[in-house]
Amino acid sequence: MTFQRFIMILFAMVFCSGCQARGQVVDAPVGAVSPHALKLHPPTGDRIYFAAFPDFGGPEDVVSSQRIRNFEIIANKKLAWACFSQNWYNGIVYPRAHVHAIYDTNTIPYVRLMPRSNDVQGVAETYFTMQNIIDGVFDVDLRNWARDAVQDNIPLMIDFAVEANGDWFGYSGIFNGAGQNDGYGDPNYPDGPERYRDAYRHIIDLFRQEGADNVTWFYHFNYSSFPDVEWNQPKYYYPGDDYIDWIGFSLYGAQTITEEWAGLEFSAQLSNYINAYREINSSKPVALLEFGVTDFHPDGDKSAWLIDAFQTILNNPYIKFSAISPWHENWQNEDGTTTAIRLDSSVAVKNTFRSLINNDRFISSVEYYPLFQTGFE
Numbered sequence: 243m244t245f246q247r248f249i250m251i252l253f254a255m256v257f258c259s260g261c262q263a264r265g266q267v268v269d270a271p272v273g274a275v276s277p278h279a280l281k282l283h284p285p286t287g288d289r290i291y292f293a294a295f296p297d298f299g300g301p302e303d304v305v306s307s308q309r310i311r312n313f314e315i316i317a318n319k320k321l322a323w324a325c326f327s328q329n330w331y332n333g334i335v336y337p338r339a340h341v342h343a344i345y346d347t348n349t350i351p352y353v354r355l356m357p358r359s360n361d362v363q364g365v366a367e368t369y370f371t372m373q374n375i376i377d378g379v380f381d382v383d384l385r386n387w388a389r390d391a392v393q394d395n396i397p398l399m400i401d402f403a404v405e406a407n408g409d410w411f412g413y414s415g416i417f418n419g420a421g422q423n424d425g426y427g428d429p430n431y432p433d434g435p436e437r438y439r440d441a442y443r444h445i446i447d448l449f450r451q452e453g454a455d456n457v458t459w460f461y462h463f464n465y466s467s468f469p470d471v472e473w474n475q476p477k478y479y480y481p482g483d484d485y486i487d488w489i490g491f492s493l494y495g496a497q498t499i500t501e502e503w504a505g506l507e508f509s510a511q512l513s514n515y516i517n518a519y520r521e522i523n524s525s526k527p528v529a530l531l532e533f534g535v536t537d538f539h540p541d542g543d544k545s546a547w548l549i550d551a552f553q554t555i556l557n558n559p560y561i562k563f564s565a566i567s568p569w570h571e572n573w574q575n576e577d578g579t580t581t582a583i584r585l586d587s588s589v590a591v592k593n594t595f596r597s598l599i600n601n602d603r604f605i606s607s608v609e610y611y612p613l614f615q616t617g618f619e
Contacts, residue, residue, distance in 0.1 A: 279455035280397045281487055282350075283609040284527035284564035290555070291565035292604040293323040293352065295532070297584065300573060301361060302327035302354070305340040310347045313570055316586045318596050320606035323399060325352035325531070325567060330370050331359050334383035336390035345396050350608055352399040352567075354462075355445070357413050367412030372403075372437035373426070376444055384445060388452035397610055401460035401531075402445060405492055406438045407467040407474050413438075421473030435478035442481045461486045462531050465493040466515050477521040488564075489526045491519070495535030495547050497581050503542035508533065508551035509558070516560045529565035530555065537587035538580075544587065545594040552598040566604070568595075 285291055296313035298304050305326050314320055324344050328337050337353065344351040357370035374380065391398060403413045419425050419433025426433045427440065446459055463476040480486070495506040505511075519528075535547040555563050572584050586592040 280458070280610045282397075282399060282458040285605060285609065289603050289605045290563055291322040291529075291608060292317075292319060292599060292606055293325065293529075293565060293567040294321055295325050295567065295569045295571065296321065297570045298324075298326045300571075301329060302356075303329060303332070303337075303340065305337075305343050307343050307347045310344065310349055316570075316592060316596070317599050319599055319604070321347075321349050322565070322606050322608045323350040323352045323567070325354060325399075327354040327356045329356045329358060329361075334380055334387060336387045336394070338390065338394060341394065341396055341398070350397055350399060352401075352460075354404055355400060355402045356411075357403055358411065362412070363410040365412050366417035370413065372413065372418045372441040375441040376437065378444075381448060384448050385452055388449040388454040391449075391454050391456065392452060395456065397456050397458070399458045399460060399488075401462040401490070402442050403438060404462040404531075405464040406479055407435075407476050408464045409468045415474060415479065416469070421471065432473035432478055435473065438479050439481050443485055446481070446485045458487045459485060460488045460490050460529065460531070462490045462492070465491045465511060465518065467518065475521060476518050477523070480522050480524070483524055483526060486524075486526060488529055489519075489522060489524055490529035490531035490565075490567075492532035493530065494533060494569075496539055496542065497534075497536055497583070498575055499536060499539050499579055500577075501536075503539055506535075507547060509554040512554055512558060512560060519561065527564040528561055529567065530563055531567050532569045533566070534569040534583040534585075537582035537591060544582075544591050548591070548594055548598060552601075556601070556603060 294313060294317075295302070296310050298306075298309060303326050305324075310321060310324050324347075326337075326340055326344075328340075341351045341353070357372075357375065358367055359369050370380075403411070405411060406414050408414055409416050415432070415434030415438055417434070418437045422433045423429050423431060424433075427436045442461075449457060461480055463479060467474045467476065476491075480489075493508060493511055495508065496503050533551060535542075535544055537544040555566060568585060569583050570585050572580060572582050572587070574580055585595040
């Protein structure tokens with residue numbers, strides 16, 4: 243054993259005694275990151291991390307260890323990470339209880355920072371706006387959040403204002419200047435995406451200033467833009483490689499039984515919108531952060547959709563996926579119908595999902611460099 247390797251192991255043992263990390267130390271590429279940082283490393287070879295949103299409720303923040311265990315029983319496989327939303331209408335406060343509920347199951351917490359005052363969709367957010375974030379209105383709370391995360395000393399994954407190139411969340415680009423270019427910043431850049439980009443950069447800068455280097459930062463867009471116009475393409479929202487560690491996106495099939503099925507197959511969408519991803523022009527690892535389809539659709543079969551999705555994830559020529567995170571939840575729609583995204587919506591669907599996810603390429607053990615590996619196979 244070299245002296246350098248001995249020092250790395252010793253440092254990892256000391257650090258992990260504070261954050262309760264389990265598993266073995268892994269080597270880091272020389273010069274890859276700060277020796278004090280914890281950054282999620284993409285899995286080696288053709289392996290893919292298996293994560294999920296394991297039905298943390300309608301507000302996406304009903305977090306419990308039991309819900310994680312229930313989902314792992316359905317999958318018959320351990321989760322690498324579990325994601326939840328931190329809704330700012332409950333306060334911009336480090337979600338310590340949620341983080342520990344996840345981490346206590348030997349799963350990495352993935353926090354979605356959601357700058358919204360309520361759960362109403364399609365209406366502009368007027369308080370947690372991108373401009374207010376840029377102007378520092380929430381700096382005190384964000385700095386305290388970051389300091390608490392540093393003190394807690396647990397590896398975190400964070401994204402901010404997911405799917406901002408959609409038109410459903412009140413913080414989306416369409417509500418923050420849209421394609422206007424004379425209300426903020428660069429006159430040659432669309433204001434909506436530019437404000438999002440700068441707000442996200444501002445948050446990351448604050449966290450860095452507070453020493454929160456136990457965070458892996460994700461950029462999370464919707465694979466198809468709504469509206470699908472030039473100013474609203476994901477490339478304009480991207481904070482840049484200097485800020486983002488991983489790139490991820492959502493890709494859904496039909497979410498209601500009245501939505502058209504044809505054309506929303508996973509493979510078709512991945513092919514049709516691949517340029518939106520390519521235009522980001524980054525070599526960062528890629529995660530499929532949300533995907534799923536409703537059950538009981540009159541024109542389609544959920545098991546067949548999942549089979550197509552997993553075959554495409556494993557074998558497509560467009561994107562090398564380093565992680566996947568299916569969405570596992572049912573909800574009632576305003577018209578009285580049920581959206582059945584859960585992966586146990588029927589016995590057939592559960593059996594299909596279980597057989598697909600238990601492919602050896604999907605793994606539960608997460609590697610951070612330069613310090614440690616955690617999780618179970």
